[in-house]
Amino acid sequence: xxxxxxxxxxxxxxxxxxxxxxxxxxxxxxxxxxxxxxxxxxxxxxxxxxxxxxxxxxxxxxxxxxxxxxxxxxxxxxxxxxxxxxxxxxxxxxxxxxxxxxxxxxxxxxxxxxxxxxxxxxxxxxxxxxxxxxxxxxxxxxxxxxxxxxxxxxxxxxxxxxxxxxxxxxxxxxxxxxxxxxxxxxxxxxxxxxxxxxxxxxxxxxxxxxxxxxxxxxxxxxxxxxxxxxxxxxxxxxxxxxxxxxxxxxxxxxxxxxxxxxxxxxxxxxxxxxxxxxxxxxxxxxxxxxxxxxxxxxxxxxxxxxxxxxxxxx
Amino acid sequence: xxxxxxxxxxxxxxxxxxxxxxxxxxxxxxxxxxxxxxxxxxxxxxxxxxxxxxxxxxxxxxxxxxxxxxxxxxxxxxxxxxxxxxxxxxxxxxxxxxxxxxxxxxxxxxxxxxxxxxxxxxxxxxxxxxxxxxxxxxxxxxxxxxxxxxxxxxxxxxxxxxxxxxxxxxxxxxxxxxxxxxxxxxxxxxxxxxxxxxxxxxxxxxxxxxxxxxxxxxxxxxxxxxxxxxxxxxxxxxxxxxxxxxxxxxxxxxxxxxxxxxxxxxxxxxxxxxxxxxxxxxxxxxxxxxxxxxxx
Numbered sequence: 350x351x352x353x354x355x356x357x358x359x360x361x362x363x364x365x366x367x368x369x370x371x372x373x374x375x376x377x378x379x380x381x382x383x384x385x386x387x388x389x390x391x392x393x394x395x396x397x398x399x400x401x402x403x404x405x406x407x408x409x410x411x412x413x414x415x416x417x418x419x420x421x422x423x424x425x426x427x428x429x430x431x432x433x434x435x436x437x438x439x440x441x442x443x444x445x446x447x448x449x450x451x452x453x454x455x456x457x458x459x460x461x462x463x464x465x466x467x468x469x470x471x472x473x474x475x476x477x478x479x480x481x482x483x484x485x486x487x488x489x490x491x492x493x494x495x496x497x498x499x500x501x502x503x504x505x506x507x508x509x510x511x512x513x514x515x516x517x518x519x520x521x522x523x524x525x526x527x528x529x530x531x532x533x534x535x536x537x538x539x540x541x542x543x544x545x546x547x548x549x550x551x552x553x554x555x556x557x558x559x560x561x562x563x564x565x566x567x568x569x570x571x572x573x574x575x576x577x578x579x580x581x582x583x584x585x586x587x588x589x590x591x592x593x594x595x596x597x598x599x600x601x602x603x604x605x606x607x608x609x610x611x612x613x614x615x616x617x618x619x620x621x622x623x624x625x626x627x628x629x630x631x632x633x634x635x636x637x638x639x640x641x642x643x644x645x646x647x648x649x650x651x652x653x654x655x656x657x658x659x660x661x662x663x
Numbered sequence: 664x665x666x667x668x669x670x671x672x673x674x675x676x677x678x679x680x681x682x683x684x685x686x687x688x689x690x691x692x693x694x695x696x697x698x699x700x701x702x703x704x705x706x707x708x709x710x711x712x713x714x715x716x717x718x719x720x721x722x723x724x725x726x727x728x729x730x731x732x733x734x735x736x737x738x739x740x741x742x743x744x745x746x747x748x749x750x751x752x753x754x755x756x757x758x759x760x761x762x763x764x765x766x767x768x769x770x771x772x773x774x775x776x777x778x779x780x781x782x783x784x785x786x787x788x789x790x791x792x793x794x795x796x797x798x799x800x801x802x803x804x805x806x807x808x809x810x811x812x813x814x815x816x817x818x819x820x821x822x823x824x825x826x827x828x829x830x831x832x833x834x835x836x837x838x839x840x841x842x843x844x845x846x847x848x849x850x851x852x853x854x855x856x857x858x859x860x861x862x863x864x865x866x867x868x869x870x871x872x873x874x875x876x877x878x879x880x881x882x883x884x885x886x887x888x889x890x891x892x893x894x895x896x897x898x899x900x901x902x903x904x905x906x907x908x909x910x911x912x913x914x915x916x917x918x919x920x921x922x923x924x925x926x927x928x929x930x931x932x933x934x935x936x937x938x939x940x941x942x943x944x945x946x947x948x949x950x951x952x953x954x955x956x957x958x959x
Binding site (some may be wrong): 367370372373376377379380381383384386387388389390392393394395397398402404407408431453456457459460463466467468469470471472473474475479480481482484485486488489490492494495496497499500501514524530531535536538539542575594595602603604607616618619622623628631632635636638639640642643646647663 | 672675676678679682683685686687689690692693696701704705706708709740751752753755756758759760762765766771774775776778780781782784785786788789790791794795796807808809811812814817827836841843844845871872873875879891892894895898899906917924926928930933934937938941942945948949952953954
């Protein structure tokens, strides 16, 4: 193959190289086609947010309507609710999730290999569960008539049953607890991986100087974790406009009574698109999510680069 | 390791033991509920010490539950096929990107990476798949959208190839006359089992746990539901009927829905493969998290 004769080519070497590498390019075709289909075509589809989609005439013949969809979106109070919920939940998840993960990582670094494996295995288990199974677990605890909390905790204490699935005020706490429960094992292992790399002699020297446990954590452990903390927080910050669809849709069981505290951009977009046939508002909300998400991830990275180059994502 | 006194050696164990229990006990509660007699469950609620055990829920699933067994086999099918395709496509894209001197490889790597920064979201994705590619109500709806290849995994595998496979080995194979695909399969892949195993695990777990594709794209063909779709559907229907009966004061017939015990038993069955396989692969899973978690 390499000996193909190309008498008229002006740069024979280059063409040769390309022909030689042709099999390599061919290998990439399925993957690149999939990215085109699954990722790049939908990017162009963002322009649908400026159309009045009508399936009967087809997407491409649907009329352009400028910013109408955005106007409709912001006329409702839903717009405020979904952006508020998405951002506030993420904020709570970042702060509490990071603190919990670091605490657990420090605890893990204090135990021996044998027990470490048992602990690690069990705290990672929730991370492997599907949203469907998690919603069943939540239901076992929160069900009004025979849930564990009402039946085995509140009643024995002489307290009144709480109707969890129709009381939106409890859901910020419920969803935060479930999020932390599901994710703390995963993120604590990331921090733990950095912790085991810390040189033991730092701690030994600190102890000779009479440092307490807290002082060791504050002056040795946390500074060593700095880069990991910044990187992980920046990754999450870049996803501030996104939420775990399963957590916010399936765990509250798509319950209308709870929308005030459980509706996020992702659940709103889904309901508008597939349940309420409100594609206009849905696509406008989705458009804002994509664009704001992109700006955020770029911005977060630029700022990190300036502050601490090692922690930047790219 | 933080050096400290005797007392604070016990503290980590106590805290971690409590955390371990918080992770395991909810699953135990679910499992016990599936083995609890239905009347006892309705009367006493979910309990760690059920008064009366019963296997009725499992008998129901494995005897009459054609829909459930069917959903189970579909889940197994898409998990196997999807994972194989996912691994193949990931490796095929990652390998050329790791080869030094391939023209345009930085551009292509950027094309892959960019999809992690920016995406079209659900509305355009759904419209493309359902209106242009007519994927709705076919088995492809469960296989293709979102999970067939992860750009993140491509970058992960490429970085692994770059740092762990010396160029000299590939050059040697080429000198021996091996084709690119032969070099990849016979030389590179055997040297990359850890990372291949990791992406296979991640992909398999994603397919097994997914319920969104079924939710978005299966409208009429509920016979294609995965076990996760069956689960979510049953729970939401039960809740919907209950809310409706509360709001309108009508007593809706609940008899058409499977009993609580049966629903919990299906959840246990859906969970079982993950819980059984996981302890064996725990080590490589943790390694995979550490490799992939922080930076791509």
